[in-house]
Amino acid sequence: MNDDDIADGGSGGSYASPPCFWHELDPSQGGLPAEPDAQQARDVARWRKAERIRLLDARAALPLAVREAAAAAIAAHLDRVIGDVAGKVVSAYWPIRSELDLRPWLATLIARGAVAALPLVVEKAAPLRFRAWAPGVRMTRGFWNIPVPAEGDWLTPDILISPVVGHDADCYRLGYGGGYFDRTLAVAGPGARAYGVGLAASRIATIYPQPHDIPMRAVVTETGVCQPSAR
Numbered sequence: 001m002n003d004d005d006i007a008d009g010g011s012g013g014s015y016a017s018p019p020c021f022w023h024e025l026d027p028s029q030g031g032l033p034a035e036p037d038a039q040q041a042r043d044v045a046r047w048r049k050a051e052r053i054r055l056l057d058a059r060a061a062l063p064l065a066v067r068e069a070a071a072a073a074i075a076a077h078l079d080r081v082i083g084d085v086a087g088k089v090v091s092a093y094w095p096i097r098s099e100l101d102l103r104p105w106l107a108t109l110i111a112r113g114a115v116a117a118l119p120l121v122v123e124k125a126a127p128l129r130f131r132a133w134a135p136g137v138r139m140t141r142g143f144w145n146i147p148v149p150a151e152g153d154w155l156t157p158d159i160l161i162s163p164v165v166g167h168d169a170d171c172y173r174l175g176y177g178g179g180y181f182d183r184t185l186a187v188a189g190p191g192a193r194a195y196g197v198g199l200a201a202s203r204i205a206t207i208y209p210q211p212h213d214i215p216m217r218a219v220v221t222e223t224g225v226c227q228p229s230a231r
């Protein structure tokens with residue numbers, strides 16, 4: 001076999017790689033390899049899984065005092081970024097798995113005329129719902145054992161603060177892999193103001209955004225506010 005045999009796949013033509021016959025395959029026959037897009041989506045999902053583990057381990061390894069200092073710095077940046085909250089519904093989160101604790105900051109918003117809210121998973125693979133929260137309200141364990149307000153009407157947040165496991169230069173968010181936040185923003189529409197919060201160390205070059213991923217307006221870290229580079 002000479003070099004030409006390798007370059008053209010042995011078919012005698014002059015292509016640098018063998019021709020692609022994908023379009024000639026009949027999907028109804030089953031047993032076919034995945035479409036290129038589906039294969040790519042699976043590769044991204046696998047990469048995200050590994051990246052989540054790396055980022056969650058790194059966060060959990062930080063001393064509590066470091067995470068507390070980061071949360072305090074983020075709270076100060078958030079105040080600048082979100083502006084006047086009077087009359088607004090602002091959702092955040094009850095911290096789990098070494099997430100930064102922004103509950104003290106959320107409570108200060110109530111004193112400034114906001115309604116503070118927390119998310120609930122009421123149905124798997126559906127958008128999140130939100131209920132009002134204030135220090136001392138009765139809580140119950142929800143999905144994934146996350147504490148949620150035990151009662152109250154459903155609210156629609158004007159401003160959504162979401163914890164990031166990772167984030168990238170275009171403000172795309174990597175979460176725990178349920179797709180809950182993206183589903184929530186998809187139904188909330190472009191009027192909803194979504195901000196990510198997380199450690200500066202959770203920044204990655206790209207999360208390889210997929211069609212369902214919706215970027216944050218900004219991601220606030222202890223070192224400042226990252227806004228999308230070119231949008």
Ligand SMILES: Nc1nc2c(c(=O)[nH]1)N(C=O)[C@@H](CNc1ccc(C(=O)N[C@@H](CCC(=O)O)C(=O)O)cc1)CN2
Nearest residue numbers: 093094095096119121144146163175176177178180181
């Ligand atoms: N504190 C806090 N509360 C929050 C959120 C959050 O990120 N942090 N969420 C923000 O949206 C929602 C919950 N998000 C969740 C996302 C995924 C899974 C979950 O079951 N993950 C699977 C992996 C899924 C997969 O890879 O297919 C797992 O880890 O086993 C649970 C909750 C609502 N409440």
Ligand SMILES: Nc1ncnc2c1ncn2[C@@H]1O[C@H](COP(=O)(O)OP(=O)(O)OP(=O)(O)O)[C@@H](O)[C@H]1O
Nearest residue numbers: 048173174175176177178179180181182183186212
């Ligand atoms: N709007 C949507 N409609 C249907 N499926 C969606 C939507 N958004 C996300 N998903 C699905 O959810 C799954 C997980 O998505 P992704 O990896 O972006 O989660 P995540 O943002 O890390 O999780 P979370 O928001 O729960 O913290 C993907 O398989 C994706 O197809």
